[in-house]
Each structure stands twice: as C-alpha cells, then as structure tokens.
Amino acid sequence: MKQEALISIQIMGQVYEVPENLTVMKAVEYAGYQYVRGCGCRGGICGACGTFYRMPGDYQLLSGLACQTVIQAGMMIMQLPYVPVNRQVYDLDALNGNGAPVSSSTLHESVRSLFPEIFKCVGCATCTRTCPMGIDVMDYVALIGRGELEKAAETSFSCVMCGLCAIRCPAQISQHTAAMYVRRLSGRFLIPRSAHLRHRVEEIRSGKYDDSLARLKGMGKEEATRLYAAREREPDLAEPGEWKPK
C-alpha cells in the first residue's frame, strides 16, 4: 500500500507530522485528539465542525468546516468545540393566534424585535467571505433588512448553522440564527403549502404505516441491511441536465 507523505501542521500550537491529503478533522484525530464536541456528520451537512486556521506568511485568518477542509503544509489550526450564539426563543403560533393571515409588516417587525442587530450591518462582507457554504450572507442580511423575507429564506437555504459568520461579524450579528427564523417564517406564512406533504402527514396520522414501522423495528440486522441496500433511491443528481449543487 502506498505510504502517504507526511506534512507538518500545527494544531492548537503543537506541531504534528500528519499524512498529506487528510481533512483537518482526520488530521486532528491522527494527531491523537478525540472529538467530544465540534464533530457530527463528517460530511459537510451538520455544521458542527467550524475551524479557523492561518497559513504561514499570510495575514488572513481563514475558516472552514474541519470535515471538508484539506490540510496544507504549515497550516496553523484552531478547532472550535462550540459557537455561542444569539438563539432566540419564539412561538410562530403567537403570530397568528386567531388563524388570520399575517401581514408582511408583522413578520418583518417580528424579525426586528427578535434580531435587532441585523439592522446594524456595516456591509463589510466578512460574513460572506467566511461562509464555508459559499452563501452570500451579507446579501441575505440586506434582504432581511428590507423585509424581503422569502428571498432571504431562499438565499440562506443551504446554511449548515456552523456560526462562523456570526463569530467574525464586527457588528455582532447572529446571521445564521436570524436566517433560520426567517426560513421558518417563510415556510409557515409565505410559501404555498405542499399538498403532497399534507397528504403524507394525514396518511401517517391515520395509521397507514404503523404495520410497516412495527415490522422494521422488529427486523434483524441482516434483513434490515438487505432491505436498505435494495431501497428505492433518489435519481442521480449529477446526470447531465439535472440540478447540481453549486
């Protein structure tokens, strides 16, 4: 088996020799650390693994997801176990307690009262440059500010809630949690309800799948593995002409 060349990196101030081509997450583990926090899906989805690093001779503080960022020789890495954020508590039902439609100005006002810091954006675009998902964070902050909530929800849709934007924001904005609130508003009050989803929820509530679920729960590992391998799959999104992730 081919032996990978070793490169030198720093993890929280300590120098380690690790095989090249590893992700930051794997390099940290290779160096002997065990993730207790700051690691989840390992696939760029959960946003738990925010990491900061600097390259020798470069003044910039760079960031990324540890499970997606490949190490480079000389990298100085600082792993984040946790990101403290402005996590507001809210009740969407309270916005239309009597079931009446909610006006866009009411929705906008609710964002303003929960996340007033959004309106202090200084337009520096640090958030956009920091986002590991390539989202134009500053743009959706501006959309929220203007009350274009549905568009802001769409623009922020692939956010994985890593919080790196909020950590670096000089205006102390918690962009990702504000955007999560806006996506919830959009799903609840702005975009059309999905008829398919409503139908499926009704089916589940009526007990249509109770027997299948009971059978799955009582299944042995082998049978469950066979069933999983033979499952119906989503079409390959990478087919020509199909939608591809950015």
Ligand code: FES
């Ligand atoms: S561990 Fe989930 S995004 Fe990296």
